[in-house]
Amino acid sequence: MTMPTGYSRGLAYWPLALLALALLLPQLLGMFGFDFYVSFATRIMIMALLASSLNLLVGTGGMVSLGHAAFFGAGAYTVAILAREWGGTPATSALLSWPLAMLVGALLAAFIGAICLRTKGVYFIMSTLAFAQMLFYVFLSLKSYGGDDGMSLTQRSTLPGIDLGADVVFYYVVLALFAVALLLLGRLDRARFGKVLRGIKDNELRMESLGFAVFRFKLVAFILAGAMAGLAGALMGNLNNFVSPNMMHWEQSGVVLVMVILGGLGRLWGGLAGAAAMLLLEEILPNFLPHWQILLGVILLAVVFFAPRGLAGIFRA
Amino acid sequence: MSMLEISGLKKLFGGLVVTDNLDLSVAEGELHALIGPNGAGKTTLIAQISGSLAPDDGRIVFAGHEITRWPAYRRAQLGLSRSFQITSIFPSFTVLDNVALAIQARSGSSFRFWQPVKAESALYEAALEILARTGLDALGENPAAALGHGEHRQLELALALATQPKLLLLDEPMAGLGAEDSQRMVELIERLKSQYAILLVEHDMDAVFRLADRISVLMSGRIIASGSGEAIRSNAEVKLAYLGEEEIA
Incomplete structure (x- = not known):
């Protein structure tokens, strides 16, 4: 018998085409004098990384978290605090501070997940939201780290032999990390772990009665997503050379959730599609409309009603 | 005993x-x-x-x-394996994938993140055998949600059997x-x-x-x-x- 692949041959090459475009993007933008947009493209990829990590929870595992920004902010503050306290030492090396940001995101997710994952539905949504807001207020009141003003970084993290301070270089580093993350997520989705997550989303009770320790699988997914969000936060702090409590505000969690729904729940490219669409619309619409958020709302409604599988779903049969 | x-x-x-x-x-x-x-x-x-x-x-x-x-x-x-009075299956999976997931539950760790499930031929051979035993062998590629009520009941039983009870x-x-x-x-x-x-x-x-x-x-x-x-x-x-x-x- 033949195994279903879910992919038609013609579509198998477009990720490579997209990667080629991404590799050439800084040169293309340079040719037209749009160098500013290199950082904008970097921002899209960082938000896509964050949205993809949330998509693992919401889209694949059915865990609607409204507190995902907590891990994003925690990762950003990890890099910023390391730079503030131990500036000029190896602590500002990306080789140390970025993995540490992932570790902080993972540990925080392990703690929050161990509690919130015991609840379901609306209670899960509200408890994740509550934890993220707690963290938001903690950093809001931490005067030594800028409080509500946030905190500036004097420079980006360092890498041996690579100047992350150059926007184009930083773009390529983020591109590489995002590509690896997407590869891992794609493999995970088709591996046993991904099937279990999708099974839990479909029918948690049945998974339990088949012998799956549902809670453990959810917690591991939550920790993985937390680590990935922590990395996204570290990158965003680097990109802006600035971190603030707003990075972990529930509005940020909401924006990422909208990106996931817009891009396509449970779809590998959903995070990228959603992040790119949202940020591009935010960038373009204000030029034409003073009250552009209304149009953004209409577009979101249109996607929900006419393309319920999201933007990434449109390209799939 | x-x-x-x-x-x-x-x-x-x-x-x-x-x-x-x-x-x-x-x-x-x-x-x-x-x-x-x-x-x-x-x-x-x-x-x-x-x-x-x-x-x-x-x-x-x-x-x-x-x-x-x-x-x-x-x-x-x-x-200890159970079937449910109200059909409890995985509607977004195919019939074959439903059973393969159930077999996965009792054949080694599912904390595997890299190797595609589709490459595990032993899993799918066992799943096909269960489908044959429950009279669902012709429906393996169908989405589980699209089955009729009688077939849903058969799949319900197939899931219970798949865990080597x-x-x-x-x-x-x-x-x-x-x-x-x-x-x-x-x-x-x-x-x-x-x-x-x-x-x-x-x-x-x-x-x-x-x-x-x-x-x-x-x-x-x-x-x-x-x-x-x-x-x-x-x-x-x-x-x-x-x-x-x-x-x-």
Whole structure:
């Protein structure tokens, strides 16, 4: 018998085409004098990384978290605090501070997940939201780290032999990390772990009665997503050379959730599609409309009603 | 030897006794049917055996382990497999992937993040075999959501079989089936008999009397009679309490 692949041959090459475009993007933008947009493209990829990590929870595992920004902010503050306290030492090396940001995101997710994952539905949504807001207020009141003003970084993290301070270089580093993350997520989705997550989303009770320790699988997914969000936060702090409590505000969690729904729940490219669409619309619409958020709302409604599988779903049969 | 041994099981909902000092056993290879009118406590009993509800008192011993306080997934890992009265499958998976997922539950760790499931031929060979045994082999590639009711019931049973059970807990497998599908399900369960210990909860009396080695009658949370089909048919208490509402063949 033949195994279903879910992919038609013609579509198998477009990720490579997209990667080629991404590799050439800084040169293309340079040719037209749009160098500013290199950082904008970097921002899209960082938000896509964050949205993809949330998509693992919401889209694949059915865990609607409204507190995902907590891990994003925690990762950003990890890099910023390391730079503030131990500036000029190896602590500002990306080789140390970025993995540490992932570790902080993972540990925080392990703690929050161990509690919130015991609840379901609306209670899960509200408890994740509550934890993220707690963290938001903690950093809001931490005067030594800028409080509500946030905190500036004097420079980006360092890498041996690579100047992350150059926007184009930083773009390529983020591109590489995002590509690896997407590869891992794609493999995970088709591996046993991904099937279990999708099974839990479909029918948690049945998974339990088949012998799956549902809670453990959810917690591991939550920790993985937390680590990935922590990395996204570290990158965003680097990109802006600035971190603030707003990075972990529930509005940020909401924006990422909208990106996931817009891009396509449970779809590998959903995070990228959603992040790119949202940020591009935010960038373009204000030029034409003073009250552009209304149009953004209409577009979101249109996607929900006419393309319920999201933007990434449109390209799939 | 008993595969399942329940003794002194008790469950109260407030002041209401739903499981009343209940004893019940299923021997290896035996098909033990449990019947009883609505409200007798069948559902509550199944919930306690499968682990979704904790009893207030008593013991449940399964395959030599006391599992009274175990969570549902650990019981399943030990070989206690159940089907659901209301079909409980994975609608977004194909029929084949439904069964493959169930097999995955008892064949090694599922904390694997890299190797695609599709590359695990052993998993899919076992799944195809289960599909053949449950008469679903022609439907493997169909989305599970698109099946008819009779086929859903077959898939429900296929999932229960896929976990290499020692004991099958079948919760009204004929629920909602027409005469023809019902007949097919009875034949299916007949073929499973003696391969597994089976506890069958069922309303379809014809099926019960045809399949069961032993029948127990549950009434207000306690077993009021237990024995062969003949013994149950002729038991005056049972007739009065339960079978009176339905003439039996």
